[in-house]
Amino acid sequence: MPELILPARLQGIEQVRSFRAPARLDYQFTAGLATTRFLRAVAEKRLVGQRCPKCQKVYVPPRGACPTDGVPTEEEVELAHSGTVTTFCVVNVQFYGQVMELPYVSALILLDGSDIPIMHLIQEVPYDQVHMGMRVEAVWVPDDELGPTLESIKYFRPNGEPDADWETYKDNV
Numbered sequence: 004m005p006e007l008i009l010p011a012r013l014q015g016i017e018q019v020r021s022f023r024a025p026a027r028l029d030y031q032f033t034a035g036l037a038t039t040r041f042l043r044a045v046a047e048k049r050l051v052g053q054r055c056p057k058c059q060k061v062y063v064p065p066r067g068a069c070p071t072d073g074v075p076t077e078e079e080v081e082l083a084h085s086g087t088v089t090t091f092c093v094v095n096v097q098f099y100g101q102v103m104e105l106p107y108v109s110a111l112i113l114l115d116g117s118d119i120p121i122m123h124l125i126q127e128v129p130y131d132q133v134h135m136g137m138r139v140e141a142v143w144v145p146d147d148e149l150g151p152t153l154e155s156i157k158y159f160r161p162n163g164e165p166d167a168d169w170e171t172y173k174d175n176v
């Protein structure tokens with residue numbers, strides 16, 4: 004590492020190159036109306052998006068308005084529990100609080116009937132076999148563990164269908 008040229012007032016003072024400090028962040032998430040409806044549906048093992056009345060795109064989780072058209076998205080759309088891997092990442096880096104065994108795959112999954120992918124885990128397949136276009140399905144926690152959180156879906160796994168055609172997900176890569 005090259006020596007830094009310090010101003011005169013700092014010369015002679017030992018440079019700190021690194022230090023460790025415990026960090027903690029407590030926060031509350033206020034979901035808002037649209038996301039609250041989505042999360043309550045998840046607690047009932049349902050996936051619900053909202054459609055824009057102008058561009059017809061279905062957003063999940065819904066935010067209550069279309070970011071392109073700026074209009075409310077009030078029509079609710081029940082979505083399939085299956086979808087297509089549009090992109091993915093193989094996680095190889097250990098980090099504090101990690102619960103997954105390395106390596107594992109985090110992917111963007113375009114649920115059938117929606118126009119924006121959600122992020123979730125891919126399991127029950129070797130990490131080096133996950134690929135774009137792979138068809139997957141949600142694996143839910145047991146019914147008595149369902150709650151208003153995407154952790155109600157344990158992960159997604161291949162559903163055995165042939166890969167999706169590139170044209171069906173190219174706009175979500």
Ligand SMILES: [Zn+2]
Pocket residue numbers: 055056057058059060069070071072073
């Ligand atoms: Zn729109």
